[in-house]
Amino acid sequence: EPEVTQTPSHQVTQMGQEVILxxxxxxxxxxxxWYRQILGQKVEFLVSFYNxxxxxxxxxxxxxxxxxRPDGSNFTLKIRSTxxxxxxxxxxxxxxxxxxxAFFGQGTRLTVV
Amino acid sequence: AQTxxxxxxxxxxxxxxxxxxxxxxxxxxxxxxxxxxxxxPSRQMILVIRxxxxxxxxxxxxxxxxxxxKAAKSFSLKISDSxxxxxxxxxxxxxxxxxxxxxxxxxxxxxxxxx
Numbered sequence: 001e002p003e004v005t006q007t008p009s010h011q012v013t014q015m016g017q018e019v020i021l022x023x024x025x026x027x028x029x030x031x032x033x034w035y036r037q038i039l040g041q042k043v044e045f046l047v048s049f050y051n052x053x054x055x056x057x058x059x060x061x062x063x064x065x066x067x068x069r070p071d072g073s074n075f076t077l078k079i080r081s082t083x084x085x086x087x088x089x090x091x092x093x094x095x096x097x098x099x100x101x102a103f104f105g106q107g108t109r110l111t112v113v
Numbered sequence: 114a115q116t117x118x119x120x121x122x123x124x125x126x127x128x129x130x131x132x133x134x135x136x137x138x139x140x141x142x143x144x145x146x147x148x149x150x151x152x153x154p155s156r157q158m159i160l161v162i163r164x165x166x167x168x169x170x171x172x173x174x175x176x177x178x179x180x181x182x183k184a185a186k187s188f189s190l191k192i193s194d195s196x197x198x199x200x201x202x203x204x205x206x207x208x209x210x211x212x213x214x215x216x217x218x219x220x221x222x223x224x225x226x227x228x
Contacts, residue, residue: 031213031214033216035216037156041220042204042218042219042221043158043204043206043216043218045215045216045217048213048214048215050213055213056215089156091158095214098214099211099214101160101163102208104157106156107156107158
């Protein structure tokens with residue numbers, strides 16, 4: 001069964017460093033998302049991406065965040081200068097077309113120290 | 114804006130018994146989808162069940178069923194014959210049928226299954 005793959009599963013980074021979280025969506029999917037879950041809290045929407053541009057972003061998704069689909073298969077989330085409060089589980093999701101079910105990756109646990 | 118509320122931070126159930134997790138939501142839309150996701154300690158998000166708002170019939174998946182009350186904006190999950198493997202965090206989620214189709218999650222209910 002096709003699945004959304006995220007790498008790495010766990011990343012530890014120093015405060016102030018840049019980090020890139022990688023996702024490989026399901027191959028024929030056209031809509032891509034990033035969500036964040038701070039430990040013990042709910043899953044929150046960060047950004048949606050379609051047709052090579054951001055279609056919606058939340059207030060969490062400030063200037064330190066960016067997304068990219070560099071090569072037609074990967075979908076990345078970059079955090080330019082990490083803060084302690086960026087420590088969270090980050091989930092990538094993708095969907096095939098409008099109004100279809102989204103599939104979630106297994107998540108990347110980001111720890112900022 | 115849509116909101117999802119789960120008022121039970123934690124629930125416990127005896128193995129083989131039945132438990133119901135509550136979820137309410139608020140929306141002005143008439144068509145939408147509702148979901149229950151299970152998040153075990155691995156923290157992966159696993160889809161348990163899905164309900165389409167325009168369908169009056171409640172969705173069922175094996176031991177999992179929902180009680181969807183559209184007028185009351187209520188969407189509860191019933192787990193029958195609870196098993197130890199059901200222990201997890203359960204999130205209720207809402208998705209619109211327009212816009213960017215993002216999911217809006219509740220705060221979750223931690224389910225403990227007692228042997």
